[in-house]
Amino acid sequence: MEYNFRDIEQKWQQNWIENKVYKVANVSPKPKYYVLDMFPYPSGAGLHVGHPLGYIASDIYARFKRLKGFNVLHPMGYDAFGLPAEQYAIEHGIHPAVSTENNINNFRKQLDKIGFCYDWDREVKTCDPKYYKWTQWIFLQLFNAYFNRKTQKAESITQLIKTFEKEGNINHEIPNTGFQLPVTGNWKPETGNTFTADEWKTFDAFTQQSILMEYRLAYCGYGEVNWCEALGTVLANDEVVNGVSERGGHPVVKKKLRQWYLRITEYADRLLQGLQTVDFSDAMKEMQTNWIGKSTGAEIEFKIVLGEEHEVTEEKKGPIIHTSVSIAVTYAEETLKVYTTRPDTIFGVDFMVVAPEHDLIDHITTAEQKQTVDEYIAYVKSRSDRERQAEKKITGAFTGAYAVNPFNGKQIPIWISEYVLAGYGTGAIMAVPCGDERDFKFAKHFNIPITNIIGKHFNGEEANATKEVPLENSDFLNGIIMKDAIEIVVNKLVEMGIGKKKVNYKMRDAAFSRQRYWGEPFPIVWKDGVAYPVPEDKLPLELPEVKTYSPGPEGEGPLANIPDWIYQFQDADFIPPSGGKGALETNTMPGYAGSSWYFLRYMDNENENEFAGKQATDYWNQVDVYIGGTEHAVGHLLYSRMWTKALYDLGYISFDEPFKKLVNQGMIQGSSRFVYRLGNISYQIKCDKEAAFEYYNKNILIENEWQIIEKELLFQFTSFLSRIIPNIFLSKRHATNLDATAKSGLFIDQLNIITKNELEKNPNNFILSSKVEFDIINSLTINPLRVDVNIVDGFELDKEAFKKWRNGEFKDAILLGEALFNEAYICGDEIEKMSKSKFNTVDPSDLVEKYGADTFRMYEMFLGPVEQSKPWDTKGIEGVHRFLKKLWRLFYKEGSSAPSPSERAGGEAVWNQEKATDAELKILHKAIKKIEEDTERFSYNTAVSAFMVCVNELADAKCNKREVLEPLLIMLAPYAPHISEELWHALGNSNSILDAAYPTFNAQYLVESAKEYPVSINGKLRTNINIALDASQEQVEQIVLANDVVKKWVEDKPVKKFIFVKNKMINVVV
């Protein structure tokens, strides 16, 4: 009987649904285990073979843990809000809810075919009001909380108000240095941003609320966005290409808009500490650590001298530059604040650089420099942060102002440059060219003199960032090792009152609002310019139906266009003290809002009273294994960690790290295929004179693309042919060696045949009817086009399919194959991202249809390590399919004429109840050891190969014994659940294999008494010798040195060293 995967898979999938075998209860005597996939975004393009990689890996693990006796939670759902659906709505007029629903259904169909063990009763969708009610609710918890630095945790904002009433904010300074919102109430913070209890009580409501906003974990402030005037909208970074919008190419500038933020920076230290308690890869921890970017340094205030008023003289005595200032100076009102991790280099500061956005620039730029500075700022405005940092070209402008070194009075020019970003530190740096490569290049480029403070350790050719050498040229620091000087300088600065030690984070607070429709509305109502929470009983605050998705008049989200929605509530809670109507917030939340807590909802997804019941979250607790790509390293993973910590602090859950272990799946890359279309050919043709003139008169020949050569009979043209016959394709060999192709007589003959054929098809073709004959080709170009990988077999193009492809766009294509005739056409290839637009996607459903889900699952795992990126190649799938057929034949005889699957008769079965021999049990237990270990550590590719080895060995041994086969099936069940279930029942079991017990490894079957030792002479392998495992070092030496091969290589040279590693190898050094 044949292995009929279609019937088997259909039968069991149906059976599993009917019997609800994947339903998981929140109560169980078994230990719990939580296996989670990263939340998928249901894109319109559907699944390609890259997506299920992680899902299969987690599915195998979930099934494996179930066999090991755990109550396993393994849910799936959709991160369903997002930009693409809204963009699709704008372009096609289909409501995002509708297209999202379609996409989800399509996704589900594809997923179901692969046979996953998800408990679909726990499905969640972020765009479902029943779900986002709780996203909004959590937002309100964050809004109503602040981070108490004393206790290092989130606490209630009402608690903070009580504290203010009692003692002011003396013990709770405002977290950020500058106010996010301008305070225009009755308090003008001047020194230190502190106020007393009495002052607090005198503040009006607006002032109080503005101050509280500076503390809230979810707060409102101002931030820069990519603003596209022409489209009237805010654009995502990847919608901006080279400073213009991807759609339409309109200019994009930075614009400040009111935004919501999450105060994740307050959690920076706890996010760092938490990394020590979780099982993430070192690379992942490093990425998060770098992203948080904690550094310790100093903030230093420099007095500023305006440019006109200084006069500096420099005198060089030996290697030292003496600087003296001869004119009395007047200082600017403001000081320049810089953040530096290297205060020890203060005497090496040769210039300052401030970010082009810095407020100071307006005040300090001198009249002469104003135009230069303005022009430079205009240039920077059009550039993204990434471009600004990636730029190799050095740009900048001098403000004309100078800062003063507080220790020696040296005047330091203040520059602006795009490589300093406003958001990091104070938005200004002190540049030390001898110690920092970027500063060094800047100084060289603008001819700024460089002060050397590290003597011979600076060679003048490149900066040296050392901290380990003694300082020179540094006044009171001379001779002190740099890293020791750091503290000395900081102390001195503190003493002088112009600096302080400062911990800085690269991480910024997370922008939490989008000017879009398709996201969660904020449960916030604005009354007299103050944001108030919408009462919980109004949740969920649902999205309204809209007709258009265009932004509001000031760049707000589309909701701003719907007064009915904005003013929908009439209750007292929504009426401002000044009267009128309170307006709902019109921004919506970003994609990561819903995905920051979804793993909690799975635990108790139908709860209507809470985001998840405490009992459920206590039982399921942390996600034990979380599988997904590294692309989420610093976004989703940090935000969800922060939300978890906040919910923990506020007492809603009892764990403060969401994911105990993280497994990063690699990306499956696409292998794109190319065809090469002939482009311009510069060639000579023989053509009669009359025709040539007629072409010319009728403008068929374009000016400049032809010339007369050799009297008037030979003409040289370009691009002439491609206008008549556009679709001529060259096979890879010829397309990648154009010079040879151009010289090929065969190729020229072919072109002449093509034109002749064309003429036969169209006898009236005026152009061709003249005598046109190719003679010499001077040069040619080709245009590579991607072609759908699904119409290419390996590298050979299916020519008929190609002609039908894209509604017959290439139906007239002339494909010149490898020998320049009408034979095999070979495509070029390139490994790149798998994407619909590159025509290199492969649909898993097609493969499941052809080989079955079990084969597909195992093949995806067999491709390589889960963590590694690798290109997809469908070819190898046959091997895995053969393996399953071979397994099948251990149970059933292969029939020449297969009976129908329903006739699964015992007569064809070859499996038996005989007692297994030791040799057979050795095969089995070797497999148990390897497969169990490999599965546990996610090394699925080697586990699959161990299955293959085991089945090969059993087949060779002609072992069809149930005693061996049954445990093998149980091990296989996580990988290939359908065939395992089928054969499990064939062996006479009536329960499901899902609940079988995993076989136990017994080491006694693997005990060996001797080993074939590899023997090397001087590190080179020369022979193998079989030696008993319990042999002593002396015995081994004796045996080895007596061996003929060893003797031959040792000759008579004395043995210097004899290395014997038990159970490993032997090396003789002579």
Place this chain on the structure above:
RNA sequence: GCCCGGAUGGCGGAAUUGGUAGACGCAGCAGACUCAAAAUCUGCCGUUCGCAAGGAUGUGCAGGUUCGAUUCCUGUUCCGGGCACCA
């Protein structure tokens, strides 16, 4: 530019702690079965010299440590992911 990862036969990969490089599979070659094909089975299969036995060489590149390096160290090239509004 910055941060993280990767590179091993024609291809995907294996080698778990520094100890036989190339397991397993694909592709290829030769053969068996068959009227034939499919399916299946057997053998060969890094490169190179050699009839063979056997030798040399070989894990991106250049060095280093070691009795021994795909594995550790230094430098370097190329490729992939991320860089804060794609998800």
